[in-house]
Amino acid sequence: MELEKVVKEMKDKGIKRVFVQLPEGLKTKSLEIADFLENRGLESIISLENTYGACDLRDDEASRFKCDAILHLGHNDFGFEWLKSKIPVFYVEWFSDKSGEEGFEKIEKALKEFDKIGVVYSIQYKKAFENIVEFLKKIGKKVFVGGSGQTTGCNFSNAISIEKDVDVFLVVSSGKFHASGIALNVNKPVFVFDVETNNVQKIDVNKYLKIKAWNKKIFEDSKSVGLLLSWKKGQIKDFELVKKKIESLGKRVYVFAFDELNENLLEGLKIDCLINLSCPRISVDDLERYRIPIIDYSDLFL
Ligand code: SF4
16 A cells, blocks of 8 residues: 555655545545544544645645654655655545446447547546446547646646647546536547546536636736735745736736635625636636636736
């Protein structure tokens, strides 16, 4: 088991106290993980804050509690290799046992008109991904996998790298989060196989594109603009250039900082629109939650 190996490595390095960060889906396993560590001689402090990805690295908080290392469960450092931590970080992926086999028939039906299939997966569904790749080959499809095939919510390079080769993408995941990110970054149809529900669905991003176009129009007419900056380590971006560019359009720019954005944080702000420089998914998935229009900076200047 990967965790066992990591614990051994920690002990070899003389680590005594570990700060554990884990995604919401693994919170139910917190006590089990704490016991596992304790039984092997490691003291643990479990962060109750939501941890959505490797972008959220709490080395400052861990250091305040005199932890010697961070155990980041359910994520890897894919795409964030440039992050520097004050203390060692051990990433342990967490895999679902689901095989994906119950969805084979639906996948075959949904993809019947396509020959060349690009397959990507989100981290915990590696097993289902591997089974589905084998299945697609068996039924005569040409299967393409870019790099490891893995995708995160904000790094679609493995899909983009094979876009020219494929007719369609199949995303092995749960919900539409990863698949909609890919659909917005490629010009090929995207289907998601939800490993949890065994459903296959085509991703439609038209509604999002309409809201985005509308918000961009509001930006053009805005007199006051706010920049949204998260201080999560992997989300920090250089905002000064964006600020100058917007100011050069004759707009007044305010800079707002936070850890995790929610509607309450924006209560009372009287500003025409907001430009997101934090997690790019805020300006994709959550647009309807906010009463102030939000536009991703990449949609304006990249
Ligand atoms: S920046 Fe957003 S999408 Fe990317 S890993 Fe962090 S939380 Fe996930």
